[in-house]
Amino acid sequence: MTNVLELTGVSKTFDDIRVLHDVTLAVGPGEILGLIGENGSGKSTLIKILSGYHAADPGAEIRAGGMAFVHQDLALVASMTVLENLRIARFRTGFGWRIRWSTERAGVKRFLDQVGLDVHPDTRVGDLSVTEQALVAVARGLADIDETGNGQRLLVLDEPTAYLPRDGVERLFGVLRDLTAQGASAVFVSHRLDEVRELCDRVAVLRGGELVATVDAADKTERDLLELMLGRSVEDLYPDTASPEGEPWLTVEGLGGGALRELSFTARPGEIIGFAGLPGSGYDEVPYLLTGARRATGGTVQLDDRSVSAATLRPRAAIDLGMALLPADRARAGGAAALTVRENLTLPSLPAFTRFRSVVSRGRERKVAMEQSQRYAVTPRRPESALRFLSGGNQQKVLLAKWMLGEPRVLALHEPTQGVDVGAKREIFAHLSAAAAAGAVVLLSTVEHEDLAHLCGRVHVLRGGRCVRVIEGGELTPGRLAEAVYAS
């Protein structure tokens, strides 16, 4: 059987900088190939060459059968129906260019069946769950391949699980396995090494633009893959954290809003506290409600001797209290991508960079931007370049540095390491630990149980908007956390 995808000698050079060097790889029929690499390893460039967005340097040979892409953001139009999303570019028309709706519906139904989706083609995509939306995106990929392909089917999935709940990931993987059993192939790109190991047959590892290894997934542990990716042995990803003493100074009582019904807890300075749960449990509302980013429906927040009602808390007041929020959605809520690293860094503390309280001193800004870039190991260290030119991990370091400039007393984070490579992840953890050691309260909402277990002194597990369990001490392991989260 011939391969579904064959790349020979693929290189890519941007402005004299070679970001991909002589990559040769193949995907066979029925195979799922994992593609891993740190940010900046050339992974995205390779995907963009496959999709035709970039052209490879001359001399490369690319042979592909029918190929379709499923991106992290799925590229679906929420306000349109499943059918419209699948067929928008290829409606079959009859007399007077009338769309043949019944033929279209039957065709779409066939692809929905292939991904095990039992929804009506006329359902609005926005009314589906995120998992179902991901499956619709896969179905669209299959439909597109069917239209253009030569019988070979290859799905390229770029971080498709980033926004999926655990059961959704399993469902997607089930569908992918069924499809490959019928001869389709897939390339699976992900930062999540556990998922890569679980799903893929072989794993291709990119580092510094070169394909450093292609290994059988079954032979390697997560740690092996990680070391291949980084090109060195992994020191402990997690810093040592001390358990602090002292009086509680943050007291949250009856906090509610969105999916969160009622949450109360106290924190001592230096504590790192985790919040875990399934989607809809409210664990991911905590950072936003506490910092006034989303409007709480009730509860009080007491910091030191100042007590405020959560319902009236706004970002400005929260910042004045000494709180900082690092939201999960970097592009929409974290930083302004088109503005420079310097401008992003100084935004919340701009008055500190003024002369006569009215003129911004760019010199002082530059100096501090340089210092922060150095302290947070931001590469490239160019404060005048736009934030969007940095990799995800470096952007996140800049945004963390931005809030740390204000020396917050409470640092609330939601998925701080989403889409961040392992090196940056380790650095971010080290900074969180250092912030705690300096006396800040760190609040961490995430689905990464491993991270919670290693970093936090205590994790609140939420269900139905309430805290159902507090796990701490020797009990705090990823396994126990997962049990508590998934137990129903």
Add this chain to the structure above:
Amino acid sequence: MKTVEKYAVLVVWALIIGFFSWRSDAFGSTSTVKLILSTQTVILIATLGVMVSLAVQEFDLSIGSVVGFGGCMVAVLDGVHGWAPGPAIIVSVLVCAVFGMLNAALSVLLGIPSIIVTLGTGTLLTGITLGITDSKVVTGISVKTVRFMTDPFLFGIPAPFYLGLLLCLVAWFVLQHTPLGRRMVFIAENREVARLAGLRVTLIRAGALVATATLGGLAGIVLAGTNSAANPQAGSYYLLPTFAAAFLGSTTIVPGRFNAWGAFVAVYFLTTGITGLQYLGYAGWPEQVFYGGSLVAAVTLSHIAGHRRMPSVA
């Protein structure tokens, strides 16, 4: 590359000045310079006005109507009701500011896209302008006002030009050197980031719309004073030149951002082109072609250069 981008408009400006001076003897004279500098103050002030809103990602399409209204209001108060020039001017500007508050209330507080709000309120204001003037040109503006607007003040150029220059200076300082200016950039680029950083997003957006209407009113008063009469239909002319100049200005001096000196350069660049063509004997069509063409060219160039600064309508 960045330097090229920064000064491209200046270079093209110099080239067209050279070209017109070569083709027309009358063009290359101090009287042309004086003419160009004296007659474009209304557009300059109104351009600074729309620029302030654009800088926070708001589209104020009512600018033309406000210019027309401001001029007629002062003409009616001064010329018809016999108010003293000072109070007539102050009250006219204040009424325009109140109109800006209406725009702000609808688009910022209620969240209706400003482009739609101002399309409606602008039309409404034009109707009011026709009402208060009985759809006729209003004359009788006091001589004192007219002389202030038209008599040479410095280097043979009347005072309003220097007022425009002063406003440019203020806009440059605020936009580029104060925390407020930086905050406006963030509000334009990413409103959620701005909000989470504790910025008073609502207040700043509303303030920008009020500033636009206020500057529009001021431009209208200069228009009426210069012409010693106010035409209720005059306002509609000012929509295109101001947007063209504001967008063209955002591609130069500080490329990618709406900036005062960029707007200044753009206003006089466009006028130079139009005036030059008129000297060569082309009349009528150059204005529309120049303003329309440069608006499209400016937005296109800016898009190609990767500055995604187009206000989103939704």
